[in-house]
Amino acid sequence: MSDNVHNPKHYQGRNGLEAIDVHRNFMNDEQLTGYHLGNLIKYVLRYRRKNGIEDLEKAKVHMDWLIEKEKAMMLQLEALVGGTNDQ
Template sequence: MNDAVVSPKHYKLKGLGDIESIDVLRAVLSKEEFSGFCHGNTLKYLIRAGKKDNKVQDLEKAKVYLQWLIENEMKGGETE
């Protein structure tokens, strides 16, 4: 995957060691809030796939958010 999907330049906070906004969100949101954020973004990119930008790029973005959601849900061995 390219940087436009995994690590877009416009989501880095300059002056803070180039920290990425996703890392800030992970740090300040609860586990449940971060899961909701990732779930919503997964759906957003699936819904808009092929309607705004490159369809494959939108699907790749959905995949990244889905992977983050899975990883977040697996943390701590919690189950619902």
């Protein structure tokens, strides 16, 4: 059975490579953040008219990515700030 949210068959090539893997390979962090933010907005705005809950689940995948990215950035910042005050 195909998972249209986390592992959609229509985004896989012949060898199982997914489109998102190509994005991750060729985009820098800023571009990838824009990709996820754009898709999040798209799925939230259309969910009632197109795929309902499935689109909200897709939006959640992008939101989760953005949250993890922000957490990682905050941890890096805290490490930098905390590291300069330790003497």
